[in-house]
Amino acid sequence: MKKYLLKRIAISIMTLLVILLVLFLMLEYMPGSPFNDEKLTVDQLALLNQKYGLDQPVIIRFFNYIKNMLTGDFGVSYTISKNTPISTLLQTRLPISLRVGGQAVLLGTIVGLVLGVIAAIKHNTIWDTLTTVISVLGVSLPSYVFALGLSYYLGFKVTLFPLLYSAEAAFKSSVLPTIALCMFTIATIARFTRTEMLEVLGSDYMQLAESKGISGIKLLTRHALRNALIPIITVLAPLIVGLMTGSLVIEKIFSIPGIGSLLVTAIQSNDYNVIVALAFIYSAMYIGIMLVVDILYGVVDPRIRLAKEDNHE
Amino acid sequence: MSKELNYENIEFLENDFELVGKDNLAHESTLYANQSYWKDVLGRLKNNKGAIIGLICIILISFMAIVGVGLNGHSYDSQVIAHQNLAPRIPVIENIGIFDGSETMNTSQGAVEVNKYVSNDGSKTGLEDVYYWFGTDVLGRDIFTRTWIGTRISLYIALIAVVIDIIFGLSYGLISGYFGGAVDNIMQRFAEVLNGIPSLVIVTLLIIVMKPGLTTITFSLMITGWIGMNRIARAQMLKLKEQEFVLASRTLGAKSFFIIFKEILPNILGPIITNTMFSIPNAIFTEAFLAFIGLGVPAPMASLGSLISDAFKSFTTHPYMIVAPVLILAILMLSFNMLADGIRDAFDPKMKEM
Numbered sequence: 001m002k003k004y005l006l007k008r009i010a011i012s013i014m015t016l017l018v019i020l021l022v023l024f025l026m027l028e029y030m031p032g033s034p035f036n037d038e039k040l041t042v043d044q045l046a047l048l049n050q051k052y053g054l055d056q057p058v059i060i061r062f063f064n065y066i067k068n069m070l071t072g073d074f075g076v077s078y079t080i081s082k083n084t085p086i087s088t089l090l091q092t093r094l095p096i097s098l099r100v101g102g103q104a105v106l107l108g109t110i111v112g113l114v115l116g117v118i119a120a121i122k123h124n125t126i127w128d129t130l131t132t133v134i135s136v137l138g139v140s141l142p143s144y145v146f147a148l149g150l151s152y153y154l155g156f157k158v159t160l161f162p163l164l165y166s167a168e169a170a171f172k173s174s175v176l177p178t179i180a181l182c183m184f185t186i187a188t189i190a191r192f193t194r195t196e197m198l199e200v201l202g203s204d205y206m207q208l209a210e211s212k213g214i215s216g217i218k219l220l221t222r223h224a225l226r227n228a229l230i231p232i233i234t235v236l237a238p239l240i241v242g243l244m245t246g247s248l249v250i251e252k253i254f255s256i257p258g259i260g261s262l263l264v265t266a267i268q269s270n271d272y273n274v275i276v277a278l279a280f281i282y283s284a285m286y287i288g289i290m291l292v293v294d295i296l297y298g299v300v301d302p303r304i305r306l307a308k309e310d311n312h313e
Numbered sequence: 314m315s316k317e318l319n320y321e322n323i324e325f326l327e328n329d330f331e332l333v334g335k336d337n338l339a340h341e342s343t344l345y346a347n348q349s350y351w352k353d354v355l356g357r358l359k360n361n362k363g364a365i366i367g368l369i370c371i372i373l374i375s376f377m378a379i380v381g382v383g384l385n386g387h388s389y390d391s392q393v394i395a396h397q398n399l400a401p402r403i404p405v406i407e408n409i410g411i412f413d414g415s416e417t418m419n420t421s422q423g424a425v426e427v428n429k430y431v432s433n434d435g436s437k438t439g440l441e442d443v444y445y446w447f448g449t450d451v452l453g454r455d456i457f458t459r460t461w462i463g464t465r466i467s468l469y470i471a472l473i474a475v476v477i478d479i480i481f482g483l484s485y486g487l488i489s490g491y492f493g494g495a496v497d498n499i500m501q502r503f504a505e506v507l508n509g510i511p512s513l514v515i516v517t518l519l520i521i522v523m524k525p526g527l528t529t530i531t532f533s534l535m536i537t538g539w540i541g542m543n544r545i546a547r548a549q550m551l552k553l554k555e556q557e558f559v560l561a562s563r564t565l566g567a568k569s570f571f572i573i574f575k576e577i578l579p580n581i582l583g584p585i586i587t588n589t590m591f592s593i594p595n596a597i598f599t600e601a602f603l604a605f606i607g608l609g610v611p612a613p614m615a616s617l618g619s620l621i622s623d624a625f626k627s628f629t630t631h632p633y634m635i636v637a638p639v640l641i642l643a644i645l646m647l648s649f650n651m652l653a654d655g656i657r658d659a660f661d662p663k664m665k666e667m
Contacts, residue, residue, distance in 0.1 A: 011502065015509030026518065136654075140594065140646040142601055145639055148625065156629050163629075245513050249605055253625070264606045267517060275521060279514040286511045 004298055012291045017066075019283045023276050024065050028058070074277035079269045080262070086277045089262065094281075097251070097258030101243055103178040108185025108239075115186065116193025117225065120201060131190055138187020143246040147180035147253045165256040177254045184242040188235050196228035236293045244282060354583075357659040364655020367648035374645055378464040385446055387455035389462040390613035396443065396453040400428075401633055403446050416633060447637045451627055459615040460637045466616035467597050467645060470530065474596030477535050478589045482542025487573050489543070490550030501547070504540050512537040516603060525608045530600055538592060545588045549581040583660035590653035594646050601642055617642040 040048070049055045056064075068074070074086035081089065119131035155163040155176060162173040200206060201224055209223045244260075251260035259278055266274035348356075358364055382389065400416035415428035447456040489500040516533040523529045553559065554577065562576050603609050604618025605625075612619075617638045624634035 011505055012509065014502075015506045018506055019510055019514070022518065026522070136647065136650060140650040141643050142598055142605075142646070144605055144621070144625075145643060148621075148628065148635065148639065152628065152632065241511060241513075244511060245602055248513070249602060252606060263517065267520065268607050270521075272521065275517060279517055282511055283509075283514050287509050290509065 005295060008291055008294045012287050015287055016284065019280065020066050020069060021062070023069075023280060024062050027065075027272075027276065069277075069280055074280075075273045077271055077274050079271045080265055080274060086274055089274070090259065090277070090281070093257055093259050093262055096256060097247060097260055100174050100177055100181065100250075100256060100258065101247055103174065104181035104185060104243060104246075105239075107178055108182030109189055111182070112186040112189025113193055115190040117197055117220070119190065119194040120197030121220075123198060128194075131194060135187040135191040135194075138183045139191070141183070142249070143180050143184060143242075144249045144253060146183045147177070147250055150176045150180055151253065163254070165254050167257075173254070174256070177250045177256060180253075181243065181246050181250050184246060185239055188239055188242075189232065192232055192235050193228060196231055197224060200224050200228045233293060233296055237290060240286060240289050244286070354659045357662065358655055361655040361658060363651040364659075367651035367655065370644055370648040371652065374464060374641065374648070375468060378461050378468055381461035382458055382465075385444070385455070385457055387445070387458050389454065389458045389615060391454065393449075393453040396445070396449050397451060398627075398631055399443075399445050399449040399453075400631075401446060401448040401456075402444050416631065448631075448633050450623060450634055451631075454613075456620070456634060456637055459620060460617070460641055463615045463617040463620050463638060464641055464645070466527070466610060466614075467600060467642070469527075470534070470596050470600045471593045471649070473531055473534055474538055474592050475589050477538045478542045478592050479585075481535065482539030483546050483578075483585060485539060486543035486546025486548075487550050487578065490547035491554055491569065491573050491577075497547075504543055507536070508540045512599070516599075516608070520608050525603075525611060527610055530603060530609070534596055534599065538596065541592065542585070542588055545584055546581070549584055550577060553577050553580060587653065587657040587660055590649070590656050594649040594653070597642075597646060597649070617645075 046055070054061070072087050074090075076083050076085055077089060115131045115134065119128045122128055151163055154160045161176050162169060165173045165177065206219075206223060209219055214223065247258065247260035248264055249260075250256070251258045252264050255261065259281065262274065263278045263282075265271075266278065415426050417426055445455050445457065447460060450456055450459070485500065485504070489497045489504075512533070515536055519529055519533050519536070523532065550573075559572060559576055562572055567576065600609065600616060601618035601621070604616045605622045607622065609619040609622070610616050620638035621635060621642070624631075624638065628635045
């Protein structure tokens with residue numbers, strides 16, 4: 001277990017370093033210099049370079065860069081809001097994104113689980129078919145199709161919910177984005193839960209538990225669901241990716257002032273520093289979550305750990 | 314000891330054995346008709362309704378992507394300023410009251426039915442004989458033609474996804490799994506590090522360096538698209554490489570290349586094809602997503618994603634603009650997913666989700 005853990009952590013750190021290196025090299029070798037004023041003399045340039053530490057060797061600058069990125073000093077924004085430190089931009093935007101994302105995860109997981117369990121218990125009934133249809137639709141359709149449909153019918157035609165996000169009605173205006181964002185989560189989790197539950201329900205120990213007289217909710221939660229839930233950790237990775245890409249689009253559609261829409265604006269207006277900072281944040285979040293997921297695997301199910309140690313998968 | 318047979322003393326006579334002859338053989342093969350593996354797979358696929366519907370939809374859409382562009386006389390990039398924001402109008406069908414070129418406009422005075430093709434007061438609009446089957450966009454371009462041009466892009470992306478899966482992912486995984494040891498270790502650590510970077514980040518960074526466009530999208534698919542296939546191919550290789558037929562081939566003097574691609578590859582085609590099929594909708598989705606956030610193919614070229622993105626800007630006033638590209642994209646994604654599901658179940662009935 002220790003060896004496995006160390007290996008996972010080492011790989012995560014490696015990945016983060018590779019990303020930092022790529023970002024650093026891009027900054028380094030992009031054409032142009034930060035000091036473009038033609039009136040600057042050679043001496044002044046040297047002074048400026050010294051002030052910002054640009055006269056030091058590449059290696060030292062790389063380490064400085066790593067230090068800056070890890071301590072949250074991402075530099076300033078060029079075009080989106082001039083000379084504002086990016087960390088200030090993030091302070092207001094990150095919580096909003098995290099909240100909408102968190103709501104989507106929560107809602108998606110709960111609805112997905114319930115749908116999956118119902119489909120498994122009422123196997124081969126209308127409920128089962130309904131769940132299958134929902135999960136196929138949810139996996140196949142991009143989240144912005146849902147977003148557009150929801151905002152057209154519930155936001156524009158019926159005006160049940162606001163079309164755009166507003167800070168005053170933070171919860172009410174985040175309902176539609178949350179639903180649009182969590183469709184993929186619902187679909188994936190429902191599909192997986194259904195398969196796992198069917199397998200568990202047909203197993204010998206379930207028959208044993210039933211013949212021992214355990215029944216109803218207790219049988220379902222204590223014996224079936226607990227075992228069915230373990231493999232669901234495996235779908236967490238695609239879910240996170242789906243949420244990340246989904247958030248970009250959803251935040252644009254509903255004009256949510258989060259980091260997703262910030263990245264889209266930054267790309268469209270070529271705000272280089274912001275793009276780099278967000279690329280780093282997205283990667284760091286992703287790597288962190290993947291590390292936790294991988295460690296969880298090992299803790300929850302020793303079989304996976306052993307298999308992983310065997311053939312490095 | 315006396316019970317033991319003394320083989321040296323047994324004598325075989327000429328009539329001890331007799332020839333059974335062809336007629337007396339039990340014909341097991343007639344009881345169970347010889348079903349080849351591929352025939353079996355195909356049969357199972359044929360019985361899967363969803364997969365067949367998906368396949369038919371894909372064929373229809375591909376056909377329209379080839380033919381549809383030149384079908385109604387408009388070109389995808391010609392703009393007629395006088396023909397802005399025209400609602401869909403189709404000959405013949407317009408007589409039953411739908412697709413007659415009218416749309417409902419929501420104004421401050423309430424909803425009004427507007428038809429820009431024919432005016433109700435008898436004056437000429439000059440558009441009486443003009444038909445835009447799916448309407449026109451804000452710049453006066455024919456949405457019908459643009460939709461099929463966009464479909465071409467999506468299908469091209471699907472093709473690219475397959476090629477990348479086969480060329481990069483498959484070879485990488487097979488080679489890594491076959492040689493094992495240090496080679497495998499280095500190759501898999503590299504893939505793992507690359508896999509740890511969200512593809513979203515890779516794409517964004519690529520786009521800073523390169524211009525947005527089809528080449529950039531292709532590149533970003535190349536960087537990220539092969540890792541899943543690499544895993545599958547490697548796992549299959551690990552399963553098969555210790556088996557006797559590989560040993561036999563090696564004993565007979567076969568080289569590594571021959572063993573990998575001629576001995577093992579044909580035996581793992583099932584999972585490989587399944588995985589390739591699943592990577593197609595993913596790739597199409599990636600393109601549509603990139604186009605939607607403004608990183609797609611540059612104008613006047615259109616992709617389904619960029620059409621949806623453009624139409625989104627005016628979708629509360631002219632909702633018809635967004636319907637066609639969204640529908641085609643949705644049907645395409647659904648079809649590929651259903652076909653992939655069907656192919657997976659056909660290759661491995663045990664995997665079928667009960």
